[in-house]
Each structure stands twice: as C-alpha cells, then as structure tokens.
Amino acid sequence: MKVYTKISDLRTDLFKEKAAGKTIGFVPTMGYLHEGHASLMDQARKENDVVVLSIFVNPLQFGPKEDFASYPRDFERDKQVAVNHGVDYIFHPAAEEMYPTKPSVIAVVKDRTDVLCGTSRPGHFDGVATVLTKLFNIVLPNRVYFGLKDAQQVAVVDGLVNDYNFPIEIVPVPTVREEDGLAKSSRNVNLLPEERKQAPAIYQALKIAERAIDTGEKDPDSLVKIVESHINENTDGIVDYIEIYSYPELKVIEQVNGKIIIAVAVRFSKVRLIDNLIIQL
Ligand code: PAF
Numbered sequence: 158m159k160v161y162t163k164i165s166d167l168r169t170d171l172f173k174e175k176a177a178g179k180t181i182g183f184v185p186t187m188g189y190l191h192e193g194h195a196s197l198m199d200q201a202r203k204e205n206d207v208v209v210l211s212i213f214v215n216p217l218q219f220g221p222k223e224d225f226a227s228y229p230r231d232f233e234r235d236k237q238v239a240v241n242h243g244v245d246y247i248f249h250p251a252a253e254e255m256y257p258t259k260p261s262v263i264a265v266v267k268d269r270t271d272v273l274c275g276t277s278r279p280g281h282f283d284g285v286a287t288v289l290t291k292l293f294n295i296v297l298p299n300r301v302y303f304g305l306k307d308a309q310q311v312a313v314v315d316g317l318v319n320d321y322n323f324p325i326e327i328v329p330v331p332t333v334r335e336e337d338g339l340a341k342s343s344r345n346v347n348l349l350p351e352e353r354k355q356a357p358a359i360y361q362a363l364k365i366a367e368r369a370i371d372t373g374e375k376d377p378d379s380l381v382k383i384v385e386s387h388i389n390e391n392t393d394g395i396v397d398y399i400e401i402y403s404y405p406e407l408k409v410i411e412q413v414n415g416k417i418i419i420a421v422a423v424r425f426s427k428v429r430l431i432d433n434l435i436i437q438l
Contacts, residue, residue, distance in 0.1 A: 340432045
C-alpha cells in the first residue's frame with residue numbers, strides 16, 4: 158500500500174493503472190476509520206482491481222460553529238485499517254494541497270438540501286460536493302462507495318454525478334451498527350459514557366416506527382411522534398430533526414408509500430448523531 162500527499166504523484170500512478178485497463182474503486186473518507194468504512198473498503202476490494210482511499214477532513218464542509226477542530230484524527234491507525242482491508246492507495250493531502258488558494262469556484266447544491274442536515278448545516282453539502290468534485294477529478298474512479306448512514310449525502314452525490322456527468326457508478330452500502338444498534342460513526346467517541354448508553358435508543362425508535370408502518374400506520378406526523386417520544390423518554394439528547402420523505406428525492410409525502418426515509422438527528426453534549434431507515438413499501 159502506498160500513501161500519497163501530493164495530487165500530482167497520485168495522478169501519475171493512477172493514470173498508469175487506468176492505462177493498464179484496471180478498474181478503480183474509490184472510498185472517500187475523513188478518516189478515523191471504523192467498521193462502517195471497512196465495509197466500504199471491503200466492497201470496493203471485491204468489485205475493483207485497484208482500491209483508493211482518501212483521508213481528508215474537509216474544512217469546506219464544516220460550519221464555523223461545527224466540530225472541524227475536534228473531529229477525531231489518527232492517521233497511523235487508519236493506515237493499518239486500510240492495509241487490513243486491502244486498500245492499494247491512500248490519498249492523505251494537507252488542506253494546503255487541496256485548497257492552495259481560497260477556492261474561486263464552489264459547487265452549490267440546489268436540490269435535496271432544503272431538508273434534514275441541509276437546513277441545520279448551511280453550506281455543508283456545497284463543501285461536500287466541492288471536495289468530491291475535486292477528488293473525482295483527481296482519482297477518476299469507476300465506482301465510488303458511500304455509506305447509507307448519511308443517506309442525504311448519497312442522494313446529493315447522486316445529483317452531483319448525474320448533473321456533472323461524471324462517468325462514475327455510485328455504490329450505496331448499508332449502515333454498519335454496533336451490537337446494540339448504534340450506527341457506527343467516527344463521532345461516537347465524543348459521546349459521554351452515559352450518552353453512549355442512551356444513544357442506541359435512536360435506532361430503537363426507528364425500528365419502532367418501522368413496526369408501526371408494518372401494522373398499518375401510514376401517517377408521517379404520527380410516525381414522527383412515535384420516534385420522538387422514544388428518543389425523548391430514553392436519552393438526554395435534544396432532537397434536531399425527525400423527518401420522513403420519499404427517497405432519494407427527499408420530497409414531503411402525505412402518506413407513507415413507495416420508498417421512504419425516516420431520518421433523525423440528535424444532539425448530545427459534544428456530538429450530534431444522525432441515523433435513518435430506508436423502507437420500501
Ligand atoms: O462522508 C464523509 O466522510 C465526507 O462527507 C466525504 C464524502 C469524505 C467528503 O468530505
């Protein structure tokens with residue numbers, strides 16, 4: 158496995174792989190790799206000749222009051238995880254390499270962002286779309302792997318790839334969970350011990366809503382209340398949103414029908430957790 162910090166060096170070697178007819182699977186991350194990332198790397202490994210992992214905590218997608226500075230980082234550990242999961246190339250640029258000057262062009266995401274995290278994180282998806290546009294142009298992957306834990310990100314990237322005509326297949330990978338149901342996230346380390354005990358209530362609440370749908374509840378507002386009361390009764394977290402939309406369009410629905418997403422964000426003292434269930438009816 159090789160580690161690159163310079164765009165030009167990575168490009169030179171990836172051009173050679175492409176010229177040799179190799180397919181490239183790309184896993185973009187912000188590091189502090191966990192089993193959710195591992196499942197992306199494993200799937201990329203199965204489906205491509207070459208696997209590229211990027212580790213870059215992208216300042217552009219963090220708001221001024223967000224956790225850019227405290228976002229967990231451990232490159233040496235990440236390198237070992239990447240080796241264990243068959244990554245061929247790690248791209249680990251400094252911010253100055255990715256943004257040597259203040260960007261003169263920013264991708265502005267126009268759809269699928271006026272809901273969920275888009276409303277509480279203004280500019281976040283513009284930062285994601287901008288860095289991914291750069292990374293896609295640097296890596297030129299055949300396939301790119303994203304976790305469905307951030308289902309809105311998957312929907313936004315789907316729009317980016319279609320609108321900008323990137324010849325890339327998006328591969329959405331199901332959320333990996335702890336044994337107690339908590340969705341794996343780099344941010345979980347920032348939960349206080351008591352909060353860590355409470356956090357599985359988020360997924361429990363989603364599953365309770367799913368069962369309610371199975372037994373005939375079709376009203377989005379009633380389902381939101383079911384999720385909300387379980388989280389409020391079982392955690393000290395503050396609900397940021399609980400929303401139900403069609404998926405991947407992320408449009409408001411009158412009745413639960415077709416493919417839908419129930420998505421939740423909950424603020425704990427030092428961290429905000431998101432989770433969702435995508436249900437096909
Ligand atoms: O999901 C993430 O870790 C980031 O949003 C991504 C896709 C790597 C872009 O910085």
